[in-house]
Structure formats: C-alpha cells, structure tokens
Amino acid sequence: MTTADLATRVSEGDRRAIARAISTVENDSQNAGALLHRLVKKMGNAYRIGITGPPGAGKSTLTSELTKLIRSLGKTVAIIAVDPTSPFTGGALLGDRIRMQDVSMDEGVYVRSMATRGSLGGLSAKAKDAADILDAAGFDIVIFETVGVGQSELDIAKAADTTIVVLVPESGDAVQAMKSGLMEIADFFVVNKSDREGAEQAVRALKTILTMRVTHAADEWIPPVIQTTASKNVGIEKVWETVQKHREYLDSTGQFLVRRKSRERERVRELVEAILHFDFWTPERTKTLETELDRIISRERTSFDLAQELVGKLKPG
Ligand SMILES: Nc1nc2c(ncn2[C@@H]2O[C@H](COP(=O)(O)OP(=O)(O)OP(=O)(O)O)[C@@H](O)[C@H]2O)c(=O)[nH]1
Ligand SMILES: [Mg+2]
Known part of the structure; x- marks a missing residue:
C-alpha cells in the first residue's frame, strides 16, 4: 500500500x-x-485527555468507565495506553488488555498499547504522533493513559488538552505527587478507590496544598478534586463534567490556543534536537571523539575544546 x-x-x-x-x-x-x-488537514478536531498517576491507582479502570460514558453520549474514543517496561508494572499490558476488553469490542473505541522500549524521549514523540493519527481518523476523544513516573510519561500526559491525575487515599500520595511533578501538570485530581479508608482526608490534604498555590490571577483555574470508585462506576459522571468544565474554561479564556501552541512548540524543539543529534554523530565525528579521548585524559586538551571543535567552532589543533 x-x-x-x-x-x-x-x-x-x-x-x-x-x-x-x-x-x-x-x-x-x-x-x-x-x-x-x-x-x-484532517487533524485538530479530537479533544485530548491525559490520565496519569502512580502505578495501580486505577487509571485503566477509570479510562474504561469514562470511555463507556463518553460512548453513551454518542462520541467515539481512542485510547493510547503507554506501558512502561518496568519490572514492577511489567504485567500492565496484559492487565490493561483484560480491563479494556469490554470497551474494545465496540466499533467506536480504539485501544492501542505502546511500550517504552528503552528510548524514553522517542516514545513520547511517537505517542503524540499516534494521537495525531487517531485524530485524523476522526475519533472525537483521544485518551492517553500513562503511569506518572518519569519525565517522558509526564510529557505525554502534558500533551493533552485536559490532564487528569489519579491518586489513591493512602496517606502520602499527595506528597508523593508533589515530588514527582504530578502536581504541576494536573488540571484536576481524581482520588480513586474512595471506597477505601482515608479518602476524605486525602481530598482535604490535596485541597490544602492546592490552596497554597493560588495566585489570584484574574482567570485562574484552580484544579478541582473529585472522588471516584472506578471499579464500581462511582463518580465517573463527575469526571466527565469536570473535563467539560475545564474545556469551557480553556475556550472562554483563550487558553486553549495558548496550550496547543505551547504543546507544538515543545514538540518542534524535541524533534529538532532529535534530528540534530541524529545528523550530528556521523561515523567520522564519533571516531574523532574516541581518538581524542586519550588526549583529554593525558591533559593535552580539554573536553570543552573538543566539543567546540566537533561543532565546528574551533579549528583543530
Ligand atoms: N477498591 C478499589 N479498587 C479499584 C478501584 N479502581 C480500580 N481498582 C482496582 O485496582 C487495581 C489496579 O487498577 P488499574 O485500573 O489496573 O490501575 P492502573 O492505574 O491502570 O494500573 P497500572 O496501569 O498498572 O499502573 C485493579 O485490581 C482494579 O480492579 C476502586 O475504585 N476501588
Ligand atoms: Mg493501567
């Protein structure tokens, strides 16, 4: 073809x-x-939702329930599940397949898993390309599900119009979220597994942290915190409502375009770096690097000199 x-x-x-x-x-x-x-020319119509959070928080369960809800409204959904190949979550791919089974039989749903395969930056670029393809294929909603560990996963979640961070009630999760950078990317939080003890407390703790970050800007969006029990289909409507509210906020404040622009800016920069990197390390330059290392070690020259020489800013010698 x-x-x-x-x-x-x-x-x-x-x-x-x-x-x-x-x-x-x-x-x-x-x-x-x-x-x-x-x-x-076919791209730009899909609304993109990022769902991220710690391993096992219930992201796939939530994604699956949310998908059913969106389908009941007559919209089509494509899901990109990014599976890190970490030894701890190695079973995720199979687990996701099973949990997604009930939605993946539906013609209006498309599920695709993408594996980390070592090169992290690469995966993030590819997941975004995949979203563009699904967008062009006419899906109304594209959902990225990624585990919220590592920069690349966060980058993927950030590439959405609305990013949802899923946490669980266990104490310390909010603190953990702050440390891992999840706090910054959340448009709203879902405290899932609210059938467990400590859910209300976790919501309060999160809200306290969020209040401390209020900047009092005129059209500030303060991330809401929602409780769900995804495994019992509780709270899913509220999640969808909040996506809609956030979308309206982005539209009414002009943030929608700002956000898509910043996303594309990042993407072009990422790609330029990848291309420069790829084009730069010709066999000849790689060889120069290897042969000059001895001279750096014996202090005949500095690594700074060599770097300058390699990029052509310094005459050899
Ligand atoms: N008690 C309870 N269990 C839940 C809830 N939601 C999901 N689970 C269970 O939690 C486990 C993990 O759920 P997943 O949806 O696979 O979580 P995940 O965040 O996608 O996991 P990874 O992709 O492996 O990081 C499963 O056994 C779910 O059935 C909930 O609201 N309450
Ligand atoms: Mg999952």
Whole structure:
C-alpha cells in the first residue's frame, strides 16, 4: 500500500489502516513524515485527555468507565495506553488488555498499547504522533493513559488538552505527587478507590496544598478534586463534567490556543534536537571523539575544546 492510500484509509477510519499507520510512526520508518504530512488537514478536531498517576491507582479502570460514558453520549474514543517496561508494572499490558476488553469490542473505541522500549524521549514523540493519527481518523476523544513516573510519561500526559491525575487515599500520595511533578501538570485530581479508608482526608490534604498555590490571577483555574470508585462506576459522571468544565474554561479564556501552541512548540524543539543529534554523530565525528579521548585524559586538551571543535567552532589543533 502506498503512503497516499494508507492516509486515505486512515482518514476513512479504517481500523487496520490506523493500526498500520501507528506502527509506521512507532518504527520510525522513513514513511512516517510523509504519512503525517498527508493527514495534517484532517487533524485538530479530537479533544485530548491525559490520565496519569502512580502505578495501580486505577487509571485503566477509570479510562474504561469514562470511555463507556463518553460512548453513551454518542462520541467515539481512542485510547493510547503507554506501558512502561518496568519490572514492577511489567504485567500492565496484559492487565490493561483484560480491563479494556469490554470497551474494545465496540466499533467506536480504539485501544492501542505502546511500550517504552528503552528510548524514553522517542516514545513520547511517537505517542503524540499516534494521537495525531487517531485524530485524523476522526475519533472525537483521544485518551492517553500513562503511569506518572518519569519525565517522558509526564510529557505525554502534558500533551493533552485536559490532564487528569489519579491518586489513591493512602496517606502520602499527595506528597508523593508533589515530588514527582504530578502536581504541576494536573488540571484536576481524581482520588480513586474512595471506597477505601482515608479518602476524605486525602481530598482535604490535596485541597490544602492546592490552596497554597493560588495566585489570584484574574482567570485562574484552580484544579478541582473529585472522588471516584472506578471499579464500581462511582463518580465517573463527575469526571466527565469536570473535563467539560475545564474545556469551557480553556475556550472562554483563550487558553486553549495558548496550550496547543505551547504543546507544538515543545514538540518542534524535541524533534529538532532529535534530528540534530541524529545528523550530528556521523561515523567520522564519533571516531574523532574516541581518538581524542586519550588526549583529554593525558591533559593535552580539554573536553570543552573538543566539543567546540566537533561543532565546528574551533579549528583543530
Ligand atoms: N477498591 C478499589 N479498587 C479499584 C478501584 N479502581 C480500580 N481498582 C482496582 O485496582 C487495581 C489496579 O487498577 P488499574 O485500573 O489496573 O490501575 P492502573 O492505574 O491502570 O494500573 P497500572 O496501569 O498498572 O499502573 C485493579 O485490581 C482494579 O480492579 C476502586 O475504585 N476501588
Ligand atoms: Mg493501567
């Protein structure tokens, strides 16, 4: 199939074409750029939701329940589940498949898992490309589910229009969230597993932390905190309502465009770095680096000199 044919089929919502297109961006094939280029006019309509939080917080359960709710409103949903290959969450992929089973039989739902595969920055770029493809394929909502550990996962969650951070009542979770950078990216919080003890306390603790951060800017959005019991389908409507409220806030304040712009700015910078890096380390430069190391060790030159020489800012010698 040519790239043009593939693009046409993706824009018609053909599931096999979508799968193939995502594999194309995943495997960094030379056709990825051309494919995205052909689809660009079809992009921009999907609303993107990021769902992140600590391992086992109930992100997949929540995603699945939220998806059912969105489907009942007649909208289509694509889910990108990013599975880190950490030894602790190694079973996540299979678990997600099972939990997502009831929604993935639905024609209006598309579920795709993407694995970390070592190169973290790379995965974040690919997950965003996959979202663009699903957007072009006509899905109304694209949900990223990522574990909130590591910069790359946070980057993916941040690439959403609305980012939801899922926590559990166990004490210390709010503090943990602050440390891991989850606090900064949340548009709202969900305290899931509210059937467990300490849920109210956890909500209070979170709200206290959030109050301390209030800046009193004119159109400030203060992240709401919502309680859910995703496994019993409790509180899911409130989650959807809050997504809508946040969306209206973004629209009415002009933040929607600001946010999408900042997202694309980050993305172009990321890509430029990747391209420069790739183009820069030619076999010749790699060899120069290796051969000059001895001279650095024997203090005939500095690493600074060598770096300058490699980028062409200093004459060799
Ligand atoms: N008690 C209780 N258990 C829940 C709730 N929501 C989810 N669970 C259970 O918590 C476990 C983890 O749920 P997942 O939805 O897989 O959590 P996750 O955050 O996607 O996990 P990873 O993707 O592995 O990080 C499962 O056994 C769920 O059935 C809840 O509201 N209450
Ligand atoms: Mg999960």
